[in-house]
Amino acid sequence: MTRRWKPRRGASARRSGVPVALAMTLALPLAVVWIKRASLPDGALWFVALAVGALGLVCAVVWVRRRNAHARRAALWMKRQQTLESLRALDWKAFEELVAVAFRKQGWTADVVGGGGADGGVDIELRRGPRKRLVQCKHWRGRVGIKPVREMVGLIQHHHAERGLLVATGGFTSECWHFVQGKQIDLIDGKRLLGLLGRAGAAGEKTEQEDRRAA
Numbered sequence: 001m002t003r004r005w006k007p008r009r010g011a012s013a014r015r016s017g018v019p020v021a022l023a024m025t026l027a028l029p030l031a032v033v034w035i036k037r038a039s040l041p042d043g044a045l046w047f048v049a050l051a052v053g054a055l056g057l058v059c060a061v062v063w064v065r066r067r068n069a070h071a072r073r074a075a076l077w078m079k080r081q082q083t084l085e086s087l088r089a090l091d092w093k094a095f096e097e098l099v100a101v102a103f104r105k106q107g108w109t110a111d112v113v114g115g116g117g118a119d120g121g122v123d124i125e126l127r128r129g130p131r132k133r134l135v136q137c138k139h140w141r142g143r144v145g146i147k148p149v150r151e152m153v154g155l156i157q158h159h160h161a162e163r164g165l166l167v168a169t170g171g172f173t174s175e176c177w178h179f180v181q182g183k184q185i186d187l188i189d190g191k192r193l194l195g196l197l198g199r200a201g202a203a204g205e206k207t208e209q210e211d212r213r214a215a
Helices: 011-037 042-079 084-089 092-104 146-158 174-179 190-214
Strands: 109-112 124-128 131-138 163-168 185-188
Touching (some): 092 124, 092 131, 185 190
Parallel strands (some): 131 163, 163 185
Antiparallel strands (some): 109 124
């Protein structure tokens, strides 16, 4: 049975940072209405407004800091030994950031949107001019079966994308490889991902050397 890598403790909090901040913002006008109906002093209105605003700001700051930490972890991986085992040792969020880095080095604008929510299972959205591609990241120990691959067909149509890409550390079943033939879907297993990351790392080092010479 395919075993999925479990996110580390606190992963749900990292996903919910911005939604919590938005919820706090939406709660403010509701609190104002409640205070007015309850005929509470005006001072209570300002207290609630400040409390809700401060809590929302704290949630947003925490979310941004944790997201930046994952990006730094991905960048650090690029500079270290790049092996499949070290790739699997990353947590799911750092893995998504790492995949995004690989595509950015290829000239794509890569936005990590996170899967499993209103985005319909899309983890990364790639754009280059009018072109749009969707990426799903599967940080799994075992091989990915046919179900997510079939679902990608619907995602491509729903989001009006030109192609869909599934990236999986554990690889894919033979049924998946057979299914994508002739379809606008690319399968990227761990070995191929290492190749992409290796080229991305080399491109990054070349750019840094050119910047130092220009300075």
